[in-house]
Amino acid sequence: MLIRIFIRYYKFIIFLLIPVSIHANEINYISTDFTNSTEENIDQFFLQNPQKNNVILSPIIRGKVRYSFSIPREAYYISKKHLDTSDLYYLSNQIDSGLKFHSDNSKKLDMVISENNLNLILSQRILSNVNVGLFLRNNNKKSFGFNLDKDVILSQNALGNFGLEQVKGEYTVFNAKFIKLAKNENSEFFGHIDHEFKSDILNVGIGYTWFEIANQFDLSASIQEQGKKVESDLYATFGDENTKFQIGLNHKNNYSNMHLFLNLKFENTFNMKNLGTKLLLTSKDNIFGLRNLSLKSFRKKNLDMLWKQYMKY
Secondary structure, three states: OOOHHHHHOOOOOHOOOOOOOOOOOOEEEEOOOOOOHHHHHHHHHHHHHHOOEEEEEOOOEEEEEEEEEEEEEHHHHHHHOOOHHHHHHOOOOEEEEEEEEEEOOEEEEEEEEOOOEEEEEEEEEEEEOEEEEEEEOOOOOOEEEEEEEEEEEEOOOOEEEEEEEEOOOOOOEOOOOEEEEEEOEEEEEEEEEEOOOOOEEEEEEEEEEEEEOOEEEEEEEEEEEEEEEEEEEEEEEEEEOOEEEEEEEEEEOOOOOOOOEEEEEEEEEOOOOOEEEEEEEEEOOOOOOOOOOOOOOHHHHHHHHHHHHHHHO
């Protein structure tokens, strides 16, 4: 069943891996990924462009942007004089231009650690939204190889990632991830697939996440098929964008009982310049599907948090 759901995507793999460049419109535009503070960037923009009445501030999240703020010049200077950005938030026009890519030259280090598995991936973006990296795995045996993947915007609120992994002496593995945000932005659908070429190995998983249940946690349900084995997960996620705690139940088709599992996720906690980090500690043995995509940070409901993060006097 799961395989049939993804088969139509699989036919377009090669087409989607063709580089596509989509960038934010940079007219009256500044981003939050500069080394200067947001205040310094806005001051510099208005100083260099005295004829402009507005500046568009676009918060960049992992090399992507969706919502932006159109900040009026006069309102900005008044709020700066009184050291209060609260009113400026409501006086600024919020622009939804859909998901767009932004240049990102930083390196990324992803780590997934469990009792019997260790995955380390160091990657660097090259060309247009294409990442190349090296990875180390240590489960049943140690393996070292390289991977190549590309982010693809599928629609205004949907994102995909398609890639290849190669280990010396083994067949190439194709992997893909999909994420689609619901229209009301209160939930999202996600999926992932792995296929080893020249073999019948095909691993598929799909799931759904509901955001901010009782304003306390996110609730996710997923099902994965690996070979002839089927697993299902139900888990809750607590915490903020950088630190997350997950607790859930895992069920396997050859077991009659549920198993409790715990995950800890840390993102960019090391605060290292030009190096984005993700660390996942898990009690699960099967780590397939633990690195799903998410668009939670790109919701309109997330704008007030981004505003507080970047607009400081």
